[in-house]
Amino acid sequence: MPELPEVETTLRGIRPHLAERRIARLIVRDARLRQPIPPETAERVAGQAIRSLSRRGKYLLIGLETGTLLLHLGMSGSVRVVASDRPPRKHDHLDLVLCDEQSLRFHDPRRFGLFLWTPDPPALAERRHPLLSALGPEPLSDAFDGAHLHRLGRQRRVAVKAFIMDAAVVVGVGNIYASESLFTAGIHPARPCHRISLDRYRRLAETIRDVLQDAITQGGTTLRDFVREDGNPGYFARSLRVYGRAGQPCVHCATPLRQLRIGQRSSVYCPRCQR
Ligand SMILES: [Zn+2]
Structure with missing residues (x-):
């Protein structure tokens, strides 16, 4: 599933191709995404210039002269900038055709993605x-820190891993990054979120920022990954220390890593290093 670093990498990848370009038309081959693409969308966006490209959580925001396009990659979505006359592949559900013979092409085999126009800037x-x-706040913004986690955490009773994966608490901390951050911060994923000190939350917030920033930096060094067809964070896999490593020795203490399920998601942790 594309996570925040992949979405940020996607944003940086498409920005130079889309900024200040004009949209010629929208071609929808299959409108059945997580929410169906409304039929009037093509009429709304045709002829408009693209004024800004930004990200909020895992949403890409394409600011137009009038309104904004919201794009979410869902479970398996990806976008590429292609020559407009290039034949579409299976699951290439829509093309945002630009006036310069290039198109932003959205590919999504599982169709959990979103493509919506809203009249607001x-x-x-x-x-x-x-x-x-x-x-919730962006994890790389000043609004996100240990005090924020501690303040919200005191009011809740869930496992800390589910807590930090809740987009109302902080956006963009998916399963991979939650697992890796909790390992680095030495916090057991099942620890109740109201039973963690401010100091430990400070360490966790710093760790989340570092892990996400590292992933973005790695993505940035292989920018062509934004065209990856599977949407998987292949460039990040080489630095995973607990995610996907159940049963293998901890990189710190060699204890076999264990796995448990929290909120339907598999969580790998070191029983010795994480308390
Ligand atoms: Zn360990």
Whole structure:
């Protein structure tokens, strides 16, 4: 599943191709995404210039002269910039055709992605759109720190791993990054979130930032990955220390890593290093 670093890498990859370009038309080959693409979308976006490209959580926001396009990659989505006359492959559900013979092509085998136009400009959409308005702070912003986690954590009773994966608490911390961050911070994934000190939350917040920033930097060094067809974070896999390593020795203490399920998600941890 594309996670925040992949979405950020995607944003950086497509920005030079889309910024200040004009949209010629929208071609929808299959409107059945997580929410169906409304039929009037093509009419709304045709002829508009692209004024901004940004990200909020795992949503890409394409600011137009009027309104904003929201794009979410879902479970298996990816976008590529291709020559407009290149024949589509299976699961290439839509093309945003630009006036310079290039197209932003959206590919999504499982169709959990989203492509929606909203009349608000990006800054207003972030505050008002139902998909965006309840999102917690960006993990790489100043609004996210240990005090924020400690303050919200005191009011909840869930396992810390489920807590930090809740987009209302902080956006963009998926299973991989939650597992890796908790390992680095030495916190057991099942520890109740109200029973963690401010100091430990400070360490965790720093770790989350570092892990995500590292992944973005690695993605940035292989920018062509934004065209990856499977949407998988292949460039990050080489530095995983617990995710996907159940039964293998801990890199710190050699104790075999264990696995448990928290909120339907598999969680790998070191029983010795994480308390
Ligand atoms: Zn260990």
